[in-house]
Structures are given as C-alpha cells and as structure tokens.
Amino acid sequence: MWLNVMLPWMFSFGISRSGANSPGSRIPTPQPSCGMLSLHPPVASLGAPLMASCSLDPSCQQMGHARPSDIVWRLNGESRQLPLSQGAARNGTVAAVAVLRAEWPRGELSCYLPHRSHLHLLGTAEYQAGVPPGGLRVERCVSFWGGNITCYWDPGPETYLPTTYTLHITEEAGQCLWEVREAGTCVSSRESRSCTIPVENLFASFRVRLTAVNPLGQASAAGQCVHGMSIVKLSPPELSATANRSDCFHVAWRPPSEELLQVTDAQYELRYRDVEGAPWRQVEVPGAEAEPASKAVCGVSPFTNYSVQARARYRNVAFRWSQGSPSWSAWSPERFVRTLPTAPSRGPALWRRLARPAAADRNEITLLWKPLKPQDANGRILTYRLRWQQRGQPAALERLTRSLHYTLELPASEEHTFLLTATNAAGESPATKLRLPAGPAQAVPLPLPVLVSPESDRSLLLQWDPPGFAAPAYVFEWGWAWETRGPNSSWHYEPGNISRVVLAEAIEPGYLYSLTVFALSDGAVRAVGSASAYSKQIAPFRAPTLHPSRIWPTQVEVHWEEIPLEERGGFIRNYTISYQEQGKGAQALVVNGSVRRCLIAGLAPDSVLRVGISASNDGGSAQGSVLTIRTRSLDDDTVELLLSSLCMGLVALLLAAALACVLKHPLIRGSLWPQVPDPAKSHLASWLPQQMWPGPRTVPAEQGGRQRARVSDSPSHALVCGRQDKGVTTCKSFPEAAWAAEASSAGDKYRQPLQTIFAPGDVATPGRCPTGSRSKVEYSAVIVWVYPGGTPPSSGAAWPLCTPQSPESTGPSQEPGRGVCFQNPSYEALDGPCWRSGQQPDAGVASLGAFPLLRTVVAEGSGDPHPNGDHPGCTSSPVAP
Numbered sequence: 001m002w003l004n005v006m007l008p009w010m011f012s013f014g015i016s017r018s019g020a021n022s023p024g025s026r027i028p029t030p031q032p033s034c035g036m037l038s039l040h041p042p043v044a045s046l047g048a049p050l051m052a053s054c055s056l057d058p059s060c061q062q063m064g065h066a067r068p069s070d071i072v073w074r075l076n077g078e079s080r081q082l083p084l085s086q087g088a089a090r091n092g093t094v095a096a097v098a099v100l101r102a103e104w105p106r107g108e109l110s111c112y113l114p115h116r117s118h119l120h121l122l123g124t125a126e127y128q129a130g131v132p133p134g135g136l137r138v139e140r141c142v143s144f145w146g147g148n149i150t151c152y153w154d155p156g157p158e159t160y161l162p163t164t165y166t167l168h169i170t171e172e173a174g175q176c177l178w179e180v181r182e183a184g185t186c187v188s189s190r191e192s193r194s195c196t197i198p199v200e201n202l203f204a205s206f207r208v209r210l211t212a213v214n215p216l217g218q219a220s221a222a223g224q225c226v227h228g229m230s231i232v233k234l235s236p237p238e239l240s241a242t243a244n245r246s247d248c249f250h251v252a253w254r255p256p257s258e259e260l261l262q263v264t265d266a267q268y269e270l271r272y273r274d275v276e277g278a279p280w281r282q283v284e285v286p287g288a289e290a291e292p293a294s295k296a297v298c299g300v301s302p303f304t305n306y307s308v309q310a311r312a313r314y315r316n317v318a319f320r321w322s323q324g325s326p327s328w329s330a331w332s333p334e335r336f337v338r339t340l341p342t343a344p345s346r347g348p349a350l351w352r353r354l355a356r357p358a359a360a361d362r363n364e365i366t367l368l369w370k371p372l373k374p375q376d377a378n379g380r381i382l383t384y385r386l387r388w389q390q391r392g393q394p395a396a397l398e399r400l401t402r403s404l405h406y407t408l409e410l411p412a413s414e415e416h417t418f419l420l421t422a423t424n425a426a427g428e429s430p431a432t433k434l435r436l437p438a439g440p441a442q443a444v445p446l447p448l449p450v451l452v453s454p455e456s457d458r459s460l461l462l463q464w465d466p467p468g469f470a471a472p473a474y475v476f477e478w479g480w481a482w483e484t485r486g487p488n489s490s491w492h493y494e495p496g497n498i499s500r501v502v503l504a505e506a507i508e509p510g511y512l513y514s515l516t517v518f519a520l521s522d523g524a525v526r527a528v529g530s531a532s533a534y535s536k537q538i539a540p541f542r543a544p545t546l547h548p549s550r551i552w553p554t555q556v557e558v559h560w561e562e563i564p565l566e567e568r569g570g571f572i573r574n575y576t577i578s579y580q581e582q583g584k585g586a587q588a589l590v591v592n593g594s595v596r597r598c599l600i601a602g603l604a605p606d607s608v609l610r611v612g613i614s615a616s617n618d619g620g621s622a623q624g625s626v627l628t629i630r631t632r633s634l635d636d637d638t639v640e641l642l643l644s645s646l647c648m649g650l651v652a653l654l655l656a657a658a659l660a661c662v663l664k665h666p667l668i669r670g671s672l673w674p675q676v677p678d679p680a681k682s683h684l685a686s687w688l689p690q691q692m693w694p695g696p697r698t699v700p701a702e703q704g705g706r707q708r709a710r711v712s713d714s715p716s717h718a719l720v721c722g723r724q725d726k727g728v729t730t731c732k733s734f735p736e737a738a739w740a741a742e743a744s745s746a747g748d749k750y751r752q753p754l755q756t757i758f759a760p761g762d763v764a765t766p767g768r769c770p771t772g773s774r775s776k777v778e779y780s781a782v783i784v785w786v787y788p789g790g791t792p793p794s795s796g797a798a799w800p801l802c803t804p805q806s807p808e809s810t811g812p813s814q815e816p817g818r819g820v821c822f823q824n825p826s827y828e829a830l831d832g833p834c835w836r837s838g839q840q841p842d843a844g845v846a847s848l849g850a851f852p853l854l855r856t857v858v859a860e861g862s863g864d865p866h867p868n869g870d871h872p873g874c875t876s877s878p879v880a881p
Contacts, residue, residue, distance in 0.1 A: 043127070045129060072113070149169060150197075239310045308334065377424065387419040470521065610627070
C-alpha cells in the first residue's frame with residue numbers, strides 16, 4: 001500500500017523538476033477540459049494573422065490564482081510562444097487572446113494551464129489557410145458525334161482549399177450574338193479538370209464559361225464561342241490492307257457513316273510498323289478525292305508482316321471564326337498485311353572449325369553457318385547449297401541441306417574454297433566464300449591487337465585497329481576461358497570494313513570469356529587477335545579452403561589452393577587472412593591475389609588460433625571457412641636438442657652398463673644368474689654347505705677367514721655314497737687332502753666360512769683339515785661318512801652300521817671311533833639305523849653351497865678303527881628331487 005502511494009508522488013516530482021526550466025517540455029495529462037479555445041477566422045489566407053482566445057472555466061476552482069501569462073500554447077503538438085494582445089484574471093477566471101499567423105494550410109492549436117507539475121488542457125481548435133482561385137483557363141472543348149461537349153481546363157495555382165469548378169454552356173445564335181437556350185451546367189472538382197455536357201445539335205454555336213469558388217473567393221475563365229462542328233472529333237475510319245509486291249502494300253479506308261457527307265470533308269493519317277517490334281512510321285495523306293480513299297505504302301521490306309492504322313480529322317473550312325479546332329479521331333483497329341518474298345539479299349554467315357584428323361595427310365573440317373535474319377532472308381529459306389572448289393578446278397556441288405553444319409575430310413596438302421548460298425521461293429542468295437589454305441599457310445596470320453571492355457552487364461565491346469589490308473568481313477569466336485574451343489563456343493559473322501562490334505549473345509556476368517577476332521580477306525583468315533574479359537565482375541562464388549603448412553610455437557604458416565577460374569566471379573585482387581588468438585582481439589592480413597600462402601607471427605605458444613580467409617575482386621568478396629590451429633609448446637630445434645640429449649644420455653648409460661658388465665661380470669653373474677650346478681657334472685667340494693651342523697663340539701668360525709680342522713696323524717678318508725640307476729647305492733672314498741682342497745676352493749667361491757664339526761677325539765690343528773676325494777654323483781641322495789684309518793673298505797665289503805642316535809641329540813655321536821650319520825637333503829625319515837622312521841633331529845642341516853636342495857653335514861673325526869675292523873657306515877634313503 002505504501003509503495004502504491006509513493007510511486008505516483010515520485011513520478012510527479014520528477015516531471016516537476018524537469019519542467020521547471022522548460023515549461024513547454026511538460027507532458028499534458030488527459031484531464032477533462034476546463035476551458036475553451038476559439039480561433040477567428042477559422043479559414044484564413046496563408047500568412048494572415050489569426051486571433052486565438054483561450055479562457056479558463058470558473059468551475060475549475062482547483063486551478064485558481066493563475067495568470068494569463070501562465071497559459072502554454074501548442075501548434076500541431078509543438079510549443080509556441082504567442083504574443084498576448086489581451087489578458088485578464090479575476091474571480092478564478094483566466095482569459096488570454098493571442099495572435100497566431102497561419103503559416104501552414106492546416107493547423108491545430110491548443111492551450112494548457114500548468115497546475116501541480118502538470119499541463120491541463122483548456123481547449124483545442126483547428127484552422128485552414130489557403131488562397132482564392134485564380135489563373136483559370138479553358139484549354140479546349142471537344143464535341144463528339146453522339147451529342148455532347150467535353151471541355152478541359154487549367155485550374156491555375158494550388159488553392160489549398162476545397163474549390164468547386166462549374167462549367168456553363170449555352171446555345172447561341174449566329175456567332176454567339178444572343179442566347180437561345182441553356183444547354184447545361186456541370187460541377188467538377190479540381191482533380192478531374194474536365195466536364196461533359198450533353199447537347200442536342202452539333203450544327204450550332206455555343207458559349208462556354210467556367211467559374212471556380214472556394215471560401216476565400218471566386219474566379220472566372222474567359223468565355224469562348226465555338227461551333228459544334230468546328231470542335232468535333234470524328235470516329236475512326238474503317239480500314240483494309242493488301243499486298244501485291246515485295247516492297248509495297250495498299251491501304252484503303254472509309255469514313256464513319258452519317259458523320260461526314262463525303263470523304264473529302266476530312267483529312268487522314270496512316271501509320272505502320274513491323275510486327276516484330278519496330279517503331280511506328282506515319283504517312284500523311286494530303287486529301288482524298290474518291291471513296292473509298294486509298295494509299296500505296298512503299299519502301300517496306302519483303303516478306304515482312306506489318307500492322308497498319310488510320311485516323312481522320314474534320315476539315316474546318318466553314319467555321320473559321322470558331323475559337324476551337326477539330327481533333328484527330330482515335331486510331332482505327334490494327335490491320336495486318338505481309339509483303340511478298342524476294343530472293344535473299346545476302347549469303348549466310350559461314351565459318352569453319354578444324355578437328356584433329358585421323359590421318360596426318362587429311363583435315364577434318366566442320367563448316368558452320370547461321371540462318372539469315374528476316375530482313376536478309378526476304379522469305380522462308382527452303383535449302384542451303386554448299387559447293388566445294390579446289391584450286392584450278394570448277395566448283396562442284398557438295399551438299400544440299402537444311403542443316404546449319406556439315407563435316408567432311410579433305411586432303412591437307414591442298415587449298416580448298418567453299419561457297420554457300422541460301423534459297424527461298426523467290427530465288428537464291430549471293431554466295432558466301434570461305435577459303436582454307438593448304439598446309440603451313442594456315443599458321444601465318446598477322447597479329448591484330450584487340451581491346452575488350454564491358455558494354456553492359458550482358459554484353460562486351462570489342463575494338464581494334466584496322467589491319468593493313470582491306471578486310472570485308474570479320475568472324476568473332478568466344479567462350480568460357482576455362483574451356484577449349486568446341487561445339488559449345490559461340491561465333492558471329494560481321495560483314496563490312498568495321499573496327500568495333502558489340503557481342504551480346506551468350507554473355508553472362510561473373511564469367512571470364514576468351515574472345516578471338518579473325519579478319520577475313522577473300523574468304524581467308526589474314527589477321528587474328530584475342531583477349532579475355534568479364535562483362536561484369538561479381539563476388540567470387542566461393543573462397544578458398546585454408547590448410548596449415550607449418551606450425552611453430554609463435555608462428556603459423558597457412559596455404560590455400562587457387563580458386564578455379566569458373567568460380568572467381570572476377571579478377572581476384574587480394575586475399576584477407578583474418579585471425580583471432582584465444583583471449584585476444586581479431587586481426588587481419590591482406591595479401592596480393594597471386595599469393596598462395598601467409599605467415600602469421602607474434603603468437604603465444606600452446607594457444608588456440610582461429611584463422612579465416614576471404615577473396616575479393618572488383619565485384620565484392622566471399623568469406624571462406626574457419627580453420628582452428630593450436631600452436632606448439634616447443635619448436636623443432638628444442639625438441640631436436642632434447643631428443644639428442646636423451647639419446648646421448650642413453651648411449652652413455654648403455655656404455656657404462658656394458659663396461660660394468662665387462663668389469664663385474666663374475667659378481668653380476670653370481671647375483672643375477674646364480675650357478676645351479678648339476679650333481680652329475682659337479683664336484684662334491686663345490687656343494688659344501690654354508691654352515692656345518694651345529695653341536696657342542698663345533699669350533700666357531702673365525703671372522704673373514706677359513707676354519708680348518710685337523711685330525712691325528714693317522715690317515716683319514718671321506719666316503720661319499722649315492723643312489724645310481726636301478727636303485728643301486730654306490731659309495732666312494734677320497735683322501736683327506738683332496739677333501740680339504742675342495743672344501744677350501746668352495747669356501748673361496750662362495751665367500752662364506754666353512755664350519756667344521758668335530759667328532760669325539762678330534763684335534764683341531766691349524767693348517768690341516770680332513771681330506772677327501774671328488775666324485776660325481778647323481779642328483780639323488782648323498783651321504784658323507786668320514787672315518788679314521790688308512791684305506792677305506794672296498795665297494796663290495798659290508799659296511800658297518802652306524803650307532804643310532806637319539807632324535808634329541810644336538811649333533812653327531814660323541815663316541816670316539818664311531819662313524820657319523822647325516823640326514824638326507826629333503827628331511828625325510830631315514831630307513832637305516834641312523835634314524836628311525838618319522839624321526840628328525842632338532843637342529844637341521846644347512847644347505848651346501850649354492851645348491852638349494854642338497855643338505856648334508858661334513859665332519860672330521862680321529863681315533864682307532866672300529867674294534868671289529870669294520871668301517872662305520874650309514875644307510876641312506878632316497879630323496880625326492
């Protein structure tokens with residue numbers, strides 16, 4: 001509610017402020033009128049003053065305390081400052097009288113009184129202004145055979161006011177001596193400027209008066225005295241036309257019945273024209289003495305259709321005192337006549353086109369000719385007669401045809417002359433000659449400079465300097481410039497010694513035409529000139545397509561193909577390359593029309609670029625498609641440097657790796673490809689475990705060195721047993737020295753200390769170690785038995801069994817002189833007396849060397865041999881690989 005109240009108050013406050021300095025700019029409100037406005041006079045002469053009186057109605061008390069000078073005047077909606085001649089303000093009534101000058105033929109005056117920031121309308125009045133009629137003049141009056149008189153007048157200057165024109169006609173006696181009777185009155189407006197009054201008798205005198213009246217005055221035209229027959233307009237005559245010659249036709253006519261007593265009372269005019277559209281030509285007939293009147297019209301073309309008309313005018317001989325004159329009748333209806341034919345006046349235009357011959361010694365010639373124009377044919381052409389003549393021989397008939405071309409093959413080494421005539425019903429035309437020289441003589445025409453310019457949008461003007469010989473005829477050939485001369489090209493034959501011609505056949509705007517001029521003399525080509533031109537250049541039919549050539553971080557090169565000749569629309573003047581980089585304004589480059597590529601520089605790396613092209617000629621321009629390109633982040637040099645550096649680094653790295661492989665080959669091979677010996681091809685010493693069986697009698701290894709164990713001076717042997725094929729177990733012994741050397745080499749190879757477990761009674765002596773012999777065994781089960789003594793038992797001797805040990809024992813048996821039994825590599829239960837089935841020692845054995853599946857224990861012992869002389873022995877169980 002509060003908003004509805006405040007918005008009108010704010011709006012009115014804005015109007016009040018805007019009109020404070022310019023009262024005329026206030027907007028009048030559609031309030032009911034509280035006053036009255038009157039104009040005197042309501043119709044005035046242009047420029048005359050008007051008195052405008054505006055008063056405030058006493059009933060409008062809300063606008064009290066107003067003064068006459070507060071009244072605002074508006075003329076045709078525009079504020080005016082009108083001088084006050086009188087003014088009064090009393091008892092709430094305001095009256096003002098102002099002077100207004102009528103400057104326009106129409107006007108609307110209104111008066112307003114400002115009140116509370118608004119203009120309140122007091123009254124509105126309209127006025128009209130103009131001039132009184134003047135300069136009125138009767139131009140002519142015409143009486144028609146039928147009983148009426150029509151007069152035409154000039155109304156004079158514009159009055160700007162409604163004006164009434166009244167025509168008065170009275171029948172008078174003699175030469176308008178006294179009035180006989182009132183013929184009639186006709187009222188008309190200014191726009192019609194004529195009026196018709198019927199009369200009973202045209203053979204009488206009439207007085208004509210014209211008056212004009214408008215609110216500002218009236219005017220009268222000078223009266224005229226006319227005789228009815230002196231201003232008569234006859235009806236058109238009746239006409240007929242016939243032809244009995246090729247160059248003349250005969251016209252006969254009769255005057256309208258009952259209008260003339262005899263044909264000699266009127267004069268006549270004839271007119272005729274070619275029905276193909278030629279202009280009218282008039283023939284005046286001095287007078288006719290007999291009826292029907294006739295006239296021979298000669299000098300016309302043979303075998304041509306003509307249209308003929310006639311008209312008549314009454315001879316005013318008896319009423320020369322009359323102020324009017326007779327009028328020509330309307331033209332009679334057209335009558336058509338055709339003249340007789342005659343022999344053609346000229347021969348057909350003849351030309352030739354040479355084709356590639358099938359044989360080198362012959363020419364394939366196509367002869368072309370055009371139909372004769374009607375004014376030259378003089379009749380309907382029935383046939384064309386073509387004759388062929390060789391040098392020194394009479395002409396022979398080659399062909400009679402109605403066609404417009406003929407193809408034949410002739411020897412190339414001879415000169416040929418062709419003669420062509422056209423025949424109609426009346427005769428034969430003169431012959432047209434065309435001569436074709438023999439052999440190389442065809443290729444020696446003189447040059448003929450030719451200038452071509454547009455004559456119109458669909459025609460071309462050719463101009464040339466006359467050659468240095470008499471050229472009685474020229475042949476013009478033209479066609480599209482992008483096509484070779486062929487059956488679709490146009491040609492034109494023009495006889496006469498000329499130096500310019502306009503070609504308008506088959507010429508279209510926007511296409512380039514190639515034109516050739518051949519100057520003929522005695523039927524042979526003596527001079528040749530050529531040129532090309534557009535009749536009118538239009539905008540190209542399309543613009544070329546852009547393609548990227550090379551792309552750099554800050555530059556882009558684009559190229560485009562040449563627009564085909566048939567799509568250029570004109571001579572390409574320039575190409576405009578417009579481009580816009582992402583986030584920047586558009587820019588443009590203009591290159592010459594012969595350029596096919598453009599380099600755009602000053603770009604940002606890795607940015608998106610939109611490139612467009614437009615082609616322009618003298619007729620306009622055409623816009624092509626837009627190409628989007630992203631610039632590169634790095635240029636070729638940087639990429640090449642990075643790749644070169646990377647390649648060099650890789651080469652250096654490979655060289656370093658190869659050198660390291662050469663220098664550290666054993667270490668690398670041992671780390672990456674550990675050697676997995678084949679038990680069948682390895683030495684037992686190479687399979688020494690990394691750690692011997694730990695036990696209470698074990699001698700600790702020294703840091704970084706070997707551990708060697710020495711037994712007593714009595715010789716010792718090591719026994720190695722393995723399962724061979726067919727389940728047979730074989731054993732082999734080897735001396736103590738061999739075992740120690742092999743163990744020492746194995747320790748160096750694997751860089752691990754050898755730990756020796758001593759049997760009871762053993763003595764560790766530095767520098768000595770148990771020895772054994774090398775033996776090759778299968779990858780099966782290996783059992784080592786070290787025993788004291790001299791020579792091991794033979795392979796066929798019975799082996800003493802070793803003393804069984806408890807599974808709870810931590811090492812081999814500690815009894816002196818006893819053999820030691822070792823577990824097989826797979827930790828399976830032993831079937832022999834060393835271990836019971838399913839029993840395993842608390843402490844496992846370490847792996848031997850680098851072989852992961854063979855586990856054994858090497859031990860050295862001392863003491864006496866077995867009391868029974870038997871060697872201690874072990875029983876092995878098969879081991880699954």
